[in-house]
Amino acid sequence: MTLVALAYPSMLGLNKVTTAQDRVIANTQWGPLTEGDRDFVVKVRAAGLWEYPVGQMGLQKGTTPGVLTASKHLIDGHAALDASCRKIAPMLNITLPNVASPQQQGFVSQLKADSGKQFDVDFANILRMTHGSIFNTIAKIRSTTKNSLVRALADQANDTVLDHITVMEKTGLVDFDQTLFQQTTPPKLPNSALTPPPPPAGQPEVVLTPPPHPTSSPLDLSGITGGGGATPSPSPTVG
Incomplete structure (x- = not known):
């Protein structure tokens, strides 16, 4: 296995899309890293790359207090999650994308085309569906x-995604029958639509800037030690 294959997942998306999620691909001082662990870190990063700008869009286009509040939560929560992903990715030798998957970019395009009440409705339902989908993956x-690093990120993601699910529901605009059907019966999309492309060599890393007065914080790694009884090593190695 080459380093590139280790560093970037072959397939990602809202569904389980690889067949060897429990395969250990690296041994690190924080515990073994599996394909599922690596894909999870990239999924969290990719989620922020489209939900953060949608939050900014919601502040401009939202017409109800609930949508405006939810938009602020998206920006705040994903800025902190993104900082955590960018902090632990180099420690685990994981390459992060700089743009979301084509499917996720499609959600952004749909919301860009919406206005007024339709924007509010689509905003609440798309984001309730996508957060509900990733919530199961986090668990x-x-x-x-x-x-232990992936475990800490999962803890933070769990709190953030649950908060985002809650604020979407509080908009009063979620059609639960439709949203839960879409969440549990996702469309069959080609792998290319579910995979955020790897960044070109030398491209600067995209940073999601926290709001002026953030209420969410990135991971504090000072107390995190090795995980899972793995033998510590100075850096990830192919497993």
């Missing part, structure tokens, strides 16, 4: 990962 990663 699985949190309960199975042996890597």
